[in-house]
Amino acid sequence: MDWLSKICTIVLIFLGTTICHVIALSISLHDVECVSEYVEHGGDTISGNFVVMDHDIFWSSDHPGIDFTVTSPGGNVVHSLKGTSGDKFELKAIHGGIYKFCFHNPISTPETVSFYVHVGHIPNVHNLAKDEHFDPINVKIAELREALESIITEQKYLKARDTRHRNTNESTRKRVIFYTLLEYILFVGTSLLQVVYIRRLFSKSFAYNRV
Numbered sequence: 001m002d003w004l005s006k007i008c009t010i011v012l013i014f015l016g017t018t019i020c021h022v023i024a025l026s027i028s029l030h031d032v033e034c035v036s037e038y039v040e041h042g043g044d045t046i047s048g049n050f051v052v053m054d055h056d057i058f059w060s061s062d063h064p065g066i067d068f069t070v071t072s073p074g075g076n077v078v079h080s081l082k083g084t085s086g087d088k089f090e091l092k093a094i095h096g097g098i099y100k101f102c103f104h105n106p107i108s109t110p111e112t113v114s115f116y117v118h119v120g121h122i123p124n125v126h127n128l129a130k131d132e133h134f135d136p137i138n139v140k141i142a143e144l145r146e147a148l149e150s151i152i153t154e155q156k157y158l159k160a161r162d163t164r165h166r167n168t169n170e171s172t173r174k175r176v177i178f179y180t181l182l183e184y185i186l187f188v189g190t191s192l193l194q195v196v197y198i199r200r201l202f203s204k205s206f207a208y209n210r211v
Helices: 002-020 136-210
Strands: 022-029 032-039 045-052 066-071 077-084 086-092 097-104 109-120
Touching: 002 136, 022 032, 045 066, 045 097, 045 136, 066 086, 077 086, 086 136, 097 109, 109 136
Parallel strands: none
Antiparallel strands: 022 109, 032 097, 045 086, 045 109, 066 077, 066 097
C-alpha cells in the first residue's frame, strides 16, 4: 500500500506539472505583445516555439521579420531572435520567477503568431525523500516526461508550420481562380468590342458604296 500511494503521488505530481507549466496560444500581434510564465525553480528548462501564420501570404522580400525576446525576472534579456518568421528555442532558467516572452512587430500590418512554451523540471536525487529504491523512479519519470514534452513541442511546431502552408496554398488557389476569371472576362469583353467595331466598320463601308 505504501508503494501504491507513492506511485499515485508521482502520477498526480506529473500531471499537475504538465498542466501548470504549458502555454499554447495564438497572439494577434500589432506592435509589441508579451506573455508571462512563472518558473518555479532555477535550472528548469524553458523550451517552445512560435510561427507567424501569415508569413507566406503577406510578407514581401523586404519584410524585416518578427523580433522575439525572453526576459528574466531580473529584467535581463536571456534569449533573443531577430527578424524571423518563426523558430524553436530552449534555455535554462537562471533562477525562479516570472519570465516574459515578448514579440515585436516592426511594421503596421497585424500578424497572427502561434506560440507554445513549456517549463520542465527534473528533480535532483539529493532533494528527494531518502529512499534508495524510490529516488531513481522519480528521476526517471521526470526525464521521461521531459522527453515526451520535447516530442509534443516538436509536433506543435510542425503542426503550426503545416497550418501556415495550408493557408498559403488556399490563398494562392483563390488568387489563381480570381485571375483566371478576370482573364476570361477581359477576353469576352475584347471579343465583343471587336465584333461591334467590325460591324460598325462594315456598315460605314456599305453606306459609302451606296453614295
